[in-house]
Every structure is written in structure tokens, then in C-alpha cells.
Amino acid sequence: MTDQPTAARRPSTGPATAPVPSPFAGLLRGVDRTVARGLSRITGSAIAPYQSAVVRIGFSLTWLLFLLREWPHRDELYGPGSPWSWDMARTLIGTNHAFSVLMWSDSRLWFEVVYTAAIAFSVMLLLGWRTRTASILFMIGVLALQNRSVFVGDGGDNVLHIMAIYLAFTRCGQVWSLDGRRARRAAACAAPGRDPVGLVLWIGSALVLAWATAVGDLSGFWAVALWTALATQAAWWLVRRHAPGEPRTVLDMIANLVHGGAMLVIVVEVCLVYATAGWYKIQGSRWEDGTALYYPLHLNDFTPWPALSHALAGNGLMVMLITYGTVIVQVAFPFTLFNRRVKNVLLALMMCEHAGIAVILGLPFFSLAMIAADAVFLPTGFLRWIGDRVVRLLRPARRAVIPRQRSADEPTTSTLV
């Protein structure tokens, strides 16, 4: 830090020589600067816009595809015709106080409304239309169905459940969203910020919430949480309209701060998933003797393609390599975050493994959810490149009008961590 090269080179022979400078000199000032810089960065803008967007798109797409796939089975899974009856669900929820709007009524109509709304909310979030509201509605939809029938889910539902809650705290609609496009257009024409759609959406939400509160269907915690969310939006709107100076700046900074905190929680959560999955395996005899992979490939529930599974299981060397590789990658992953290059290699490996799981074990939605979670670690440069490729693929005719968002000399290898 403040070491003097000359002082460091001088041999410390006699008592007359100057004392060796402390390596801790200036440490406090350095920490001070780092904290200040970090604070400035995390309040000045919502960090990792592309990573939060890809997580948003990944999970909303997973849930949307799942709901559409289960459309013919929706009644058996979550509806009044489920073997896990509404009364049984209510009994269980009476003991754990999980939140599900499906518990407000046992009527078929209400169930159909909620299932259809859950689909609509995931489309809203996928497109990034009114992302702030959409993320909360999406969370309500996920919790409604999953908490109604907790015993039909798997690891994929579990990760989606948690991420749906985390996403509600992020500003995940800055890029790759209709909101982003609307904001760019508004900025371009500098029109006054009238927002009738937002007003209608807010009043609608407030009426439904008021009704639920009045009927007494909302538990205390969720009533406070949802009313707080609604009040925050009202405050935001008022401040934007009537106090555009410093109050708005402070609100914006706080929103960025909350977003940063939620992104941190998401990142650590994914690390905990891999750490747990990896470290617990180390104790398993089958993971030690290199045959663990052999067994799932012979479980009837997880072999949609028996010929493929048995062919893979028949290769002892392959089974051992994948068995050891899985443990190594899962245990190592959180530590590789300190080295971007190694992290990216492991990330690619994990995504490939999940893609393999989707096909071989017949768990497409679990795999998609895990890939969506992994995506939070993708480098910004890669995300921007892939986003650009997708846009060009989808809209070849309008190639010329896609705005350039960054000058060529700017670095493109940044990642969240």
C-alpha cells in the first residue's frame, strides 16, 4: 500500500536504521475508500442489470412453461379435484401458516381464476411489463399454487419458490423488458410522465387487497407486507410527481440498495445450493466409490429413455468421471467466484450437466430452474452478446434500428462477482 521500495530493500542491520514500514499502514483509509466506493456503486445504480434480467426471464419462463404443460392436470395437482383435498391443504396450512390465495375459497371458479392469473403474471414478468407489480403478482401466483399442494413439487419447485420471493425485491426489469423500452422512448421524447395504465393497475391491486383484508383472508404478516408494497408504489408515484428533487434521488438510491441486497441474497443462495449438494455427497459411500451416478440411471421414475440411461450406466469409467466431476464442481463452485475464468468454466459445466439431467432423468423444469439460477453468474459481456443475437434472430428486418448501447472501447467482460 504505502511501502517505500527503498525502505523495503534496505537491510535492517543496526539499531540506527529506520523501522520496517507496517504493511497495515493506510489500511483504515483503504477500507474507508473501499466502503465509500462500494456504497456509491450500490446506491448509484441497480447493479447487474443483465444478470437480474436473465434470472427474471429464466424463472418466469420456467413457471410459465410448467403451468402450460400442466394445464390438462391442473385440477389434479392444485384444484378442487385434487387427491390432496382443499380441506387437507387447509389443515396443513393451519399448522405452518403458509401463504396461498387459493385458501380464500374452495370454489372451482376461484381456482380457475388463480391458475389463469398465475399464467398471466408469469407472462407479465417474462416480458418485463410493469415489472415492479409483476414480480409481486408472480410471487403471489407461485406461492398460491405451490403452498396449496406442497407434496407434488420437487427441487425445481423449491428453487422457484425461493427465487420468486427474492425477485420481488430486485429491479429486474431495466433491460430486456417492455418497461425498459417504454423508459427509453419516454426519455427520447421527454413527454410528461402520465401513466393511466399504472394508475389502473394500482387501484385494481388496492381494491383486491382491501377486499381480502376486509374478508379477513390475509394473515397479519402478509397483510403488512402487501400493503407496504402498495404504499411504497404510491409513495414512489407521489415523490416522482411532486418532489422530483432530492427525495426522488434518495428513493432511487434506496431502491438500488434493496436491489443490491436481494442480488447478494440470490448469489449466496445459489452458492448454498451447490455447497449443500456437494458437501453432503462427500460423506456418501457411492460418491466415494465412483458409482453414484449408476443408481439414478436405474431408478424407474427417472429413466424416461431407458436405453440411453442404461448405455450411459454401462460405461464404468464414464460413470466414475461424472460422479467425481459432479462432486468436485459442486464443492468447488462457490470458491471459484474469486477467479472469473475458472468460475466461467465451472458454470458452463454445471449448465451442461443440468441440460443433461433435463433429458436423461426427465426433469426439464427442475433443470430449467437450476439453469436460471446459475445464470446469475454469467458474465455481462456474454449476456449482452446473447441478447443481441436473440434480438437479431427475432427481428432480422429491423436490424438497422437496434440502438447501440455501448461504445466499442468499453470493456465487456464484467460479471456480477
Add this chain to the structure above:
Amino acid sequence: MENLHGLSYRRRHEYRSGANGHSEETGNDMEPPESRAADETAGSSPPDTVGPPASGDAGTAAGDAARTADGADELGGISRLSVTSRIVLALAVAAVTVGAAVHLAMVFLHVAPTNTLSQKYAQAINGYIYPEFEQNWKLFAPNPLQENSDVQARAEVRKPDGTLVTTGWVDLTAMDIARIRHNPIPSHTEQNELRRAWSFYTDTHDDQNRSNGLRGDLAQSYVLRIVAHRFGPHLNGGDVQRVQVRSATAAVGAPPWSTEKIDTRTYYRVLPWWAVSPEDFT
């Protein structure tokens, strides 16, 4: 409702058309966070691509002045805020920091093996984690499942002539598996419903099929209702009166290259007969 995300774009525009003509990016989406951090450290970038994140309407002239002062530069837009705003922001920083730390500590203690802390604060941790943050990532750990367990059921039906007849065993799991075969997107109804209902039952009952309480009773009703739904009220030309459930479990054999000997015979766990009521079919 009013959207959070419009703001940053609007602000950027205001700066571009600012009175002093100084273009300043707030940089939300345009700038990867780390490149800005790197540039700030280097301090050599052109002023129109980097700079402390703007604080809105506090004025860019102040920003230029602040940039020259060392500490204020690091603080960016915060240095231009009033004392009240700084206090509000400091409180928010504290709240978010404490919130994230508490949440992550709770999740860590929930997923970690039982330890000194998680034993001591078990009640607080469970109170926080359940029901919405419950999670289990011991995927195929410590060892993967090494047996195939089929849930089978049979029924006692009353024929139109009044006689009671017992049907043969029906392998419900095998019917699920037949639907999973060669299906790239199996349904949760085939993959999870019966499998998880059965593990819910075994988790909440002892070897003598005694329930552990409310959850055990729910598990029994659940398994019964799944069987009733799949059989329907009429079976083999009679009305279903009672059903019986058993599991047939066989271990997966050792790999061909292994010298290990594994018993792969099928073992049955047979539950008592359960009476079925008309509501169980709905």
C-alpha cells in the same frame, strides 16, 4: 402502478440535456458495474463515459467540484445529499445489511448439518425458515436412492348380486412409469404425486403403520384418496368398498464391474385395509 424502472432512464436524459452541457451517465444498464469500478480506480477515463453515479437533481456542477475532493469522489452522488437524506440513506443501508445478513445466516443454519448454533436457536431458525424459505438441496446425497419402490393397491368391491370380491394387485407406480417412458416432459402427476405421497406416508408412520399425529393422518388420507381417484368408485363390475395398499421394493443391483453382492429380491410392506367413503372419490 408507477414503475420503478423508468426513473433511471429519465434521469440520464435530463443530464444529457443539462444546462452545462456536461453529459453524465447514471449508467444503470449501460455500464457493467465492474468496469466503472475499474475506471474509477484508474481515474483516467473520459468524463463522458464514467463518473460517480449521479444523484439526480443535485446538480452536475456540484458533482464536478466534488470529484476533485478525494473522499467525496469515492462517495459519488451521496456527497451531494443533505444531512437528512444521508441519515435516511444510512438507515436504509443498515436495514438492508442487517436484513440480508440475518436472512443468509438463517438459510445457512437451515441447510447446514445440525450444529452448536442451530441446536441452540432451533426454534428461532425454524420460525424464520418455515414455511416459505424451506429448502432441501441434499440432492442424491449423501447417497442416491438405490431402490425402486412401487406402490400397489387392490380393492374389495361389492358386485350387483351382493357378493364381495377382492381384486388383484394393481401397480400404480408402474402405470406412472409407463406414462413417463419416452416422454420428454413428464407431468408432476406421474413423477411426484404418488412417489412423494408414499414417502410422506413412510416418514410419518412407524413400522407398525402407527401415525405420528396430524401429519401422519393427513398422509394416510392422501394415499387413500390417490388410490380412490385412480380406481374410481366402480371397479371390476362392482362398487369399491375398501382398498389395501402395499409397497414392493427392490434394490438396484450392483454395477456389472463391481464385486459387491446386493440382495435384489422384492420386499413388500402391506398396509391394513382402509374403508373408502364416497367423498374420497371426489
